[in-house]
Amino acid sequence: MAMVIFAENLFGRQLNALFLQFPGIDKILHAIEYALVFVFVHWLLRGVTSSAGARIGGALAVGVLLAVADESLQSLAPQRSVELFDLAANGMGLTLGALATIKPGRRVTLPLATAAIAMLGYVVYDTHQKLSELSLALRYEHKHEFSRAREHYLRAVSAGLGNADVYNGLAWVSLESGEGDPHEALAYAQKAFDLQPANPDILDTYGWALHHVGRHEEALRSLQEAFRQRPDMYCIHYHLGAVYDSLQRSDLARDHYRRQMELSGTREAAMAAKALSRLDDVPR
Numbered sequence: 001m002a003m004v005i006f007a008e009n010l011f012g013r014q015l016n017a018l019f020l021q022f023p024g025i026d027k028i029l030h031a032i033e034y035a036l037v038f039v040f041v042h043w044l045l046r047g048v049t050s051s052a053g054a055r056i057g058g059a060l061a062v063g064v065l066l067a068v069a070d071e072s073l074q075s076l077a078p079q080r081s082v083e084l085f086d087l088a089a090n091g092m093g094l095t096l097g098a099l100a101t102i103k104p105g106r107r108v109t110l111p112l113a114t115a116a117i118a119m120l121g122y123v124v125y126d127t128h129q130k131l132s133e134l135s136l137a138l139r140y141e142h143k144h145e146f147s148r149a150r151e152h153y154l155r156a157v158s159a160g161l162g163n164a165d166v167y168n169g170l171a172w173v174s175l176e177s178g179e180g181d182p183h184e185a186l187a188y189a190q191k192a193f194d195l196q197p198a199n200p201d202i203l204d205t206y207g208w209a210l211h212h213v214g215r216h217e218e219a220l221r222s223l224q225e226a227f228r229q230r231p232d233m234y235c236i237h238y239h240l241g242a243v244y245d246s247l248q249r250s251d252l253a254r255d256h257y258r259r260q261m262e263l264s265g266t267r268e269a270a271m272a273a274k275a276l277s278r279l280d281d282v283p284r
Contacts, residue, residue: 023131038097146177
C-alpha cells in the first residue's frame with residue numbers, strides 16, 4: 001500500500017501524461033485501489049480482533065488516513081495537485097470494498113452500491129470533460145499548432161481547470177500564436193507565477209510575456225532567474241537574446257542567440273539564427 005501511494009507521487013509527471021491520454025481513468029484506479037485497501041486491511045485485522053465492528057472501523061480508518069496522506073503528498077510532488085475528486089473516488093472505493101467484504105444483504109448493498117457507482121461515474125465524467133480539453137491543448141501545443149492549443153486551453157479554464165500549469169500553458173500558446181492581447185497573456189502568466197513563483201518554466205513564460213508588453217527590464221530579471229535554475233531549458237537562450245536585443249545590449253544578445261543555435265533540434269534555433277542575421281547586418 002505504501003508503494004502504491006509513494007510510487008504515484010514519485011512518478012507524478014509520467015502518470016499525469018498517461019492520465020491525459022485517458023482522461024478520468026485515474027479516478028477509476030483510485031476507486032479500485034481503495035476498495036482493495038479495505039479488503040486487505042479487513043483481512044489483516046482478522047488476526048487482531050474477533051469483533052466485526054472493530055475490523056470494519058479499522059479498515060475504514062486506515063483507508064481514510066491513507067487517502068489523506070496520499071493527497072497531502074501530492075501537494076509536495078512535482079506536477080501533482082490535491083483534488084477533492086480524488087478523495088471522493090477513494091471514498092467510493094472504500095464503500096464498494098466494504099460492501100463486497102461485509103455483504104450486508106441485498107436491501108443494503110443494492111442502494112449503497114448504486115449510489116457509490118453513480119457518484120464515481122459523475123466524478124469520472126466531470127474529470128473527463130475537464131481533462132479532455134487540456135489533453136487536446138497539450139497535443140496541439142506539442143505539434144506547434146498554437147492557435148488550436150489556445151482554443152482548448154481556454155475551454156479547459158472555462159470548465160474550471162485553473163491551475164498553474166494550465167495558466168502557464170495558456171499564456172505560452174497565446175504569445176506563440178500571436179492571437180489575443182499580449183496583456184491578456186501576461187495576466188494568465190501572472191496567475192501562474194502567483195501560484196508557483198519558483199517554477200523555472202513559469203518564470204520563463206512570465207518573463208517572455210513581460211517582454212511582449214514592453215517591460216524588458218522586468219522580463220530580464222525573470223528570465224535570468226529561470227536560466228539560473230534551469231540553464232538547459234530548450235528556449236531560454238532565445239528569450240534572453242530577444243530581451244537583450246530590445247535593451248540594445250547587442251553583444252549579450254548575439255551570445256545567447258548563438259548558444260540557442262547550438263540547440264539545433266529546437267524551433268527557437270531557427271528563430272535565433274534569423275535574429276542574429278538581422279543583428280549582424282546592423283553596423284556596430
